[in-house]
Amino acid sequence: MNELEKKSFYSFVTLYLISSFLFVLLSGYWYYSAQKNSLESATYYKLNHIADKLSGLIINAQMKGTTLQLPNEKGYEYRLIGTNEAAGFKTGYYEKNGYKVLVSDAPQEHLNIEYVLVRTKEYFKQLQELQKNVLLVMSVGFFFIVLISVILAKLFMKPVHQRMEQIESFIQDVSHELNTPITALKMSASRAIKKKVYDKKILTNISISTKQLESIYKSLTFLNFNQKQQEAEDVNLKNILEQTIGYYSELTNAKNIQIESQLEECYFHIIPSRAELLFSNLLSNAIKYSLPQTKIIIKLDKNAFVIEDEGVGIAQKKLDAIFEMYKRESDIAGGFGVGLSIVKQICNAYGITVNVKSQLGKGTRFTLLFK
Numbered sequence: 001m002n003e004l005e006k007k008s009f010y011s012f013v014t015l016y017l018i019s020s021f022l023f024v025l026l027s028g029y030w031y032y033s034a035q036k037n038s039l040e041s042a043t044y045y046k047l048n049h050i051a052d053k054l055s056g057l058i059i060n061a062q063m064k065g066t067t068l069q070l071p072n073e074k075g076y077e078y079r080l081i082g083t084n085e086a087a088g089f090k091t092g093y094y095e096k097n098g099y100k101v102l103v104s105d106a107p108q109e110h111l112n113i114e115y116v117l118v119r120t121k122e123y124f125k126q127l128q129e130l131q132k133n134v135l136l137v138m139s140v141g142f143f144f145i146v147l148i149s150v151i152l153a154k155l156f157m158k159p160v161h162q163r164m165e166q167i168e169s170f171i172q173d174v175s176h177e178l179n180t181p182i183t184a185l186k187m188s189a190s191r192a193i194k195k196k197v198y199d200k201k202i203l204t205n206i207s208i209s210t211k212q213l214e215s216i217y218k219s220l221t222f223l224n225f226n227q228k229q230q231e232a233e234d235v236n237l238k239n240i241l242e243q244t245i246g247y248y249s250e251l252t253n254a255k256n257i258q259i260e261s262q263l264e265e266c267y268f269h270i271i272p273s274r275a276e277l278l279f280s281n282l283l284s285n286a287i288k289y290s291l292p293q294t295k296i297i298i299k300l301d302k303n304a305f306v307i308e309d310e311g312v313g314i315a316q317k318k319l320d321a322i323f324e325m326y327k328r329e330s331d332i333a334g335g336f337g338v339g340l341s342i343v344k345q346i347c348n349a350y351g352i353t354v355n356v357k358s359q360l361g362k363g364t365r366f367t368l369l370f371k
Contacts, residue, residue: 008157009153009154009157012149012153012156012157013149013150013153016149016152016153017145017146017149020142020145020149021142021145024138024141024142024145025138028134028135028137028138031134032130032131032134035130035134036127036130039123039126039127039130040123043100043120043122043123044093044100044102046076046120047076047093047100047101047102047118047119047120048093048102048104050073050076050078050118051078051102051104051106051116051118052104052106053071054070054078054080054107054116054118055104055106055107055108055116057069057070057071058080058107058110058111058113058116059107059108059110061110061111062110062111068111075120075121075122076118076119076120076122077099077118077119077120078116078117078118078119079116079117080107080113080115080116080117081103081113081114081115081116081117082112082113082114083109083112083113083114084112085114086114086115089103089114089115089117090103091103091104091105091115096119098121098124099119099120099121100119100120100121100122100123100124101117101118101119102117102118102119103115103116103117104116104117104118230271230272230273231271232269232270232271233269233270233271233272234267234268234269235267235268235269235270235272235275236265236266236267237266237267237268237275237279237300237305238263238264238265238266238300240272240275240276240279241261241263241279241298241300241305242261242263243276244276244279244280244283245259245261245283245298247280248280248283248284248287251284251287252287252296255287255290255292256292256293257287257290257292257293257294257295257296258294258295258296259295259296259298260295260296260297260298261297261298261299261300262298262299262300263298263299263300264300264301264302265302266300266301266302266305266370267302268350268370269350270350274346274349274350277342277346278342278343278346278347278368279305281339281340281342281343282307282343282366283296283298283307284339285339285340286307286308286309286311286364287309289309289311289312289364290309290310290311290363291310291311291312294309294310294311295309295310296308296309296310297309302370303369303370304367304368304369304370305367305368305370306365306366306367306368307365307366308363308364308365308366309363309364309365310362310363311363311364312360312361313358313359313360313361313362313363313364314356314358314360314364315358315360316358319356319358322340322356323340323341323343323344323354324341347368351371352368352369352370352371353368353369353371354366354367354368354369355367355369
């Protein structure tokens with residue numbers, strides 16, 4: 001990962017962990033508080049139950065005149081407080097010296113017993129156990145959250161990483177594509193200045209290089225989604241196609257490529273610049289991947305547009321990927337992988353169906369079907 005990706009990765013993980021930690025902390029605190037209150041209530045009712053039970057035994061012993069026999073309650077201690085020592089005691093439920101204590105006056109001075117005092121440490125033992133369990137569950141839960149956050153961050157960063165690689169490759173390809181016509185322009189201009197005579201070959205080189213730059217500029221402009229939207233109109237595609245063929249005539253002549261065209265009138269509701277870009281990308285692609293001294297066949301009628309070259313062709317298994325952004329299936333010619341993606345976007349926008357047939361070493365045919 002580069003520095004930007006690392007920064008995004010760690011920012012995502014940090015934000016996710018902080019929010020998750022707060023959630024776990026609040027959930028643990030809420031659960032602990034609820035369980036503590038429940039334990040407090042259970043301890044009170046248990047102490048009260050033992051006190052009532054002891055008081056019942058005291059009252060019953062006096063009423064029947066029998067010997068008082070007190071049960072043994074495991075984990076609980078109790079004391080019977082006589083009327084002569086009751087001055088220092090008061091009824092109620094409270095905490096004292098590490099015990100939960102309940103003092104009850106239920107004996108009502110039977111057998112001269114004023115109060116029953118019941119106390120226990122079980123509450124604090126169970127509370128300590130509860131704290132350990134809650135901390136353990138929170139720790140284990142947070143560990144899994146950390147693990148999940150790393151996995152999610154990697155899954156989240158994977159398409160970002162792929163896109164960054166595509167963009168970096170795209171920038172390199174654009175730089176290379178721009179460098180070729182710019183270098184040609186500089187060399188042609190330099191030769192013209194030295195010769196002081198502007199011959200046809202020099203002017204042709206300058207014209208070709210300028211058109212290559214313009215083609216790249218138009219493609220990059222289309223990819224700028226903030227561009228001002230133009231109005232669609234009924235356009236004669238034949239006129240635009242003839243202009244496009246003439247525009248690339250110098251390049252086809254330079255490669256000795258013959259253009260055979262059969263064009264009929266065809267009106268279509270589209271933004272003119274989109275139609276020009278559509279044909280321009282298809283034709284420049286055909287020229288780019290055609291070998292010298294071959295031909296390109298172009299047909300247009302009211303239902304379809306067909307362009308067929310005798311170029312290097314495309315493998316069948318790669319046909320489905322040729323319309324993906326930044327995708328180049330051949331390194332034989334230049335390009336930065338946006339031309340056919342732009343073609344597909346324009347066709348999708350105007351309901352045009354695109355069909356491709358190709359054979360390695362034989363050539364490629366694109367067919368656009370108009371609705």
